[in-house]
Amino acid sequence: MNDMDKTRLRINRSLILQEVRIEHVRDFLYQEGIISEEDMDRCGNVTKTPRERIACLLDLLPRRGPEAYKAFCSGLQETYPWVVEKLNSTPIPETQTKTLSSTVLPNKEMNTGETSERQRIREPYTELNHTVIKIVTRSEALNKYKDVVRALGVPQPDIDQIEYANFRDLQEQFYQCLLKWQSREGRNATVVRLIEVLREEDYNSVADKLDGYID
Structure with missing residues (x-):
């Protein structure tokens, strides 16, 4: 998962914890190969509260590959379209945008032979x-x-x-x-x-x- 998508999840974490229930997105993420059976068991543990379950999933997603954010939004779309809209419209702080831009510059220099x-x-x-x-x-x-x-x-x-x-x-x-x-x-x-x-x-x-x- 790229840094911008990680930031969107972090900024909207409280909203997701309040609104989303893991049962509505877990199976879709498993179907798409984003999470494993072990992940499902870990985050779907009945001893956890609903908030703890979705928090567990949010902690896993950034480490589940480049398609994790897109798949998460797709899984939310039917039941929580307003959450998806909020996620995708979240402005990225200017300081982070500059940081990301600065990390791209060396690659551009490499391509120009410098x-x-x-x-x-x-x-x-x-x-x-x-x-x-x-x-x-x-x-x-x-x-x-x-x-x-x-x-x-x-x-x-x-x-x-x-x-x-x-x-x-x-x-x-x-x-x-x-x-x-x-x-x-x-x-x-x-x-x-x-x-x-x-x-x-x-x-x-x-x-x-x-x-x-x-x-």
Whole structure:
């Protein structure tokens, strides 16, 4: 999920907690592969209050891939159209807009040939490759690899299919899921994006290893 959509959810969190019930959107998000059965059980726990359930979902969504915000709004549209309208019309604070714009500038400079020597060295290694995949699949991220690949945008049905085809082999499941991400995203399946997701999921040590690899 991009920073602007995260901001929209944060600004409207109180509204969503007050208005939305998880039962009206949970199944749709599962159907679209945004959340897993484990997520459904965690956030739909009957011991939680309705407010706690939707809060749980809001905490998960930013880590569930680039399509999570769009799917959330689609799931809300039938029952809560006013919430969707409020979300999509929420102005992003000017300070954040400037921050986002400033992060785009270096990429524009790279495209115009004004790259530094270090950037030219890094460039061949920004796409996913076997060495990167090997580092990640042998790390502590293995035990909860599904959280990582869902955050990368791999649909839940694809994850389930890969798990079934490689029963009891977690490393191969993780490996195949990363290849699935690469086949879906092409050149957008970069090491930089993988590092971002690993940090979002609190796997900083393996993210640091990848940072060292592409330096």
